[in-house]
Amino acid sequence: MGLHDSDNIRDLPAQLTEKMSFGDWNNFLIWCESALGDRLVIKYAYTLLALLAAYIFWWYFRRPINWTRNLTDIGYQHLLENKTSGHVKRDIINSHRRMRKMGIKLPPPFPNGWFCVAESTDVPPGKSISVSCLGNTFAVFRSKETEQVFILDAYCPHLGANLGVGGMIIDDCIECPFHHWKFRGTDGQCVDIPYSCKTTIPKTAKVKSWTSFEMNGFIYIWHHSDNLTPWELPRVQEIDSKKWIYYGRNEFYVNCHIQDIPENGADVSHLKALHEAGMFAGSDLRSVRLSKWSSLGLHAWDAKWQPVTEEGLGHMAVMSLKHSFKLFNKLDIVNVDITAKQIGPGYVQLYLVSSLGVMMALQCVTPVSPFVQKVIHRFYGPDNLLFAKFVVWGETIMFERDIMVWNNKQYIDNPCLVKEDKQIKSYRNWYRQFYSDTSLGYNNFQTGLDW
Numbered sequence: 001m002g003l004h005d006s007d008n009i010r011d012l013p014a015q016l017t018e019k020m021s022f023g024d025w026n027n028f029l030i031w032c033e034s035a036l037g038d039r040l041v042i043k044y045a046y047t048l049l050a051l052l053a054a055y056i057f058w059w060y061f062r063r064p065i066n067w068t069r070n071l072t073d074i075g076y077q078h079l080l081e082n083k084t085s086g087h088v089k090r091d092i093i094n095s096h097r098r099m100r101k102m103g104i105k106l107p108p109p110f111p112n113g114w115f116c117v118a119e120s121t122d123v124p125p126g127k128s129i130s131v132s133c134l135g136n137t138f139a140v141f142r143s144k145e146t147e148q149v150f151i152l153d154a155y156c157p158h159l160g161a162n163l164g165v166g167g168m169i170i171d172d173c174i175e176c177p178f179h180h181w182k183f184r185g186t187d188g189q190c191v192d193i194p195y196s197c198k199t200t201i202p203k204t205a206k207v208k209s210w211t212s213f214e215m216n217g218f219i220y221i222w223h224h225s226d227n228l229t230p231w232e233l234p235r236v237q238e239i240d241s242k243k244w245i246y247y248g249r250n251e252f253y254v255n256c257h258i259q260d261i262p263e264n265g266a267d268v269s270h271l272k273a274l275h276e277a278g279m280f281a282g283s284d285l286r287s288v289r290l291s292k293w294s295s296l297g298l299h300a301w302d303a304k305w306q307p308v309t310e311e312g313l314g315h316m317a318v319m320s321l322k323h324s325f326k327l328f329n330k331l332d333i334v335n336v337d338i339t340a341k342q343i344g345p346g347y348v349q350l351y352l353v354s355s356l357g358v359m360m361a362l363q364c365v366t367p368v369s370p371f372v373q374k375v376i377h378r379f380y381g382p383d384n385l386l387f388a389k390f391v392v393w394g395e396t397i398m399f400e401r402d403i404m405v406w407n408n409k410q411y412i413d414n415p416c417l418v419k420e421d422k423q424i425k426s427y428r429n430w431y432r433q434f435y436s437d438t439s440l441g442y443n444n445f446q447t448g449l450d451w
Contacts (some may be wrong), residue, residue, distance in 0.1 A: 019360055048061065048148065064247055065248030065250070066248060068251045069400070069403075072090060072093045074403045076092075097255060097298075100408070102410060105414075106441075108439035108440060109440075110370075111229070111259075111439070112223060112436060113224070113315070114223075114233055115133065115134060115220060115345035115366045116219065116220055116346070116376065117131045117133060117220070118140055119249075122140075122219075124142065125142055125143065125147050126144035128140065128153055128163065128164045128165075133369075135367075135440065137162070139162070141169050143172045143204075148185070151210040151221050152174065152207045154353050156183075157179060157207060158181055159179070161177055163177075170184060176192070179204070180192075181193050183207055188207040188209035189205075190206060211230060213233060214331065215240070217246070217378050218378070220233065223434045225438040226436050231312075238380070244383075246379070247381060247391075248378075248379050248389070249378045249379065250376070250392070250395075251376050252375045252400075253375075254401060254406050255371055255372060256371065259411070259428075260409065262342055262427075263350070263424065266305040267423075268304070269420060271303060274401045275301065275398050276300065277289055277291070277298070278296050278297035279398065281293045283398075283401050285405070288401065296326060297325055298329045301322070301323055302321065303320065304319070305317065305319045307426065314433065315433070316344075317333045317427070318342070321337075321338075322337060325337075334354050334355065335354060336352055336354040337352075337355075338350065338353075345431065350362070356387050357381065357382060357385050358382065359385065361378070361395060362377065362378045362380070363377050364376050375399075377395065
């Protein structure tokens with residue numbers, strides 16, 4: 001290339017500019033803007049898709065599920081057809097609950113045993129909460145220094161303020177928000193009355209201290225009408241050692257007697273009736289079997305319930321269950337061996353073992369009032385378990401089907417049973433051990449049903 005050719009090339013933009021009309025130049029600029037804009041749009045679209053994919057990955061694999069339902073959310077749809085107002089719905093449900101006959105000969109509402117009063121995350125160090133359950137109100141608090149949890153009767157013996165509502169935590173003590181009386185968490189004794197000139201604190205300046213235990217994400221209280229020594233709660237070492245991670249939880253309020261809920265473990269016949277249809281059919285029993293999704297995935301169950309006969313473990317029972325999931329009732333997708341360990345009246349450890357991996361659900365049932373039970377499941381398993389969230393979702397849907405029955409049933413003390421129901425009778429005989437002659441009956445408690 002010669003010198004003159006190089007000069008011609010350098011002058012090419014000027015030559016083109018001179019030869020292009022205003023219209024041509026305008027069209028050229030519009031084309032450049034359009035091309036550049038299309039590229040930016042594509043770039044932004046790919047960026048957004050990448051961010052969306054990252055969020056979905058994080059949500060599915062890393063973000064724990066938190067599924068909560070209130071007392072009036074499940075089992076009352078048949079009462080609310082064509083009702084839109086929230087106030088009208090609540091009034092209808094409360095009216096239905098007031099008219100419902102819970103049973104004639106009911107067991108005591110609060111059995112003896114360990115019960116969950118809170119989850120560990122509910123009570124951070126240096127904080128207190130008020131919890132009403134088991135016919136009592138408790139102040140639950142955690143020391144900021146030692147991080148130990150304490151449970152006391154909530155009401156200050158001075159003038160009745162609730163220690164769990166605004167109470168300050170100082171060392172292992174809680175300070176009443178009303179007059180700053182300070183109570184020791186270990187025994188409930190008042191250790192300081194700041195404005196009193198007396199050096200001796202009255203012995204009556206004391207609240208009851210309750211035996212408590214914290215493990216695997218739950219805080220438990222020992223409730224026994226005869227004040228007997230508590231049995232030991234078995235820890236799950238994989239959770240303690242953080243070998244397993246937390247995949248999520250669900251929380252429900254159920255309108256029934258507490259005994260009805262664990263009785264499902266012995267009622268093996270209900271599994272086919274309520275839980276054969278796939279989870280895609282939903283939880284409304286009025287439409288589950290009619291749904292076009294009911295046969296997409298069908299569940300088959302083979303279960304057995306029996307009490308533990310080993311000495312010192314009579315408060316335990318075990319449900320062994322073989323579960324299979326079939327697509328269109330033909331293609332076997334997965335088989336699961338399930339072991340449910342019932343430990344006392346209000347705690348279950350549920351193990352699920354399959355070819356896809358191992359998972360665990362911890363269930364706590366706590367009587368909030370005589371006819372209202374708070375049920376929490378927490379789910380754990382090895383890291384990067386692909387099907388974990390699917391299990392959480394499926395268990396939640398299945399449990400809601402049970403709630404629809406519990407929220408509308410009656411407790412029958414002497415039920416009409418057939419031969420195949422013999423495990424229900426065995427279960428009721430086993431469960432009677434959690435009641436004492438000193439257990440308080442329903443007449444001892446206010447049983448308001450409005451929610």
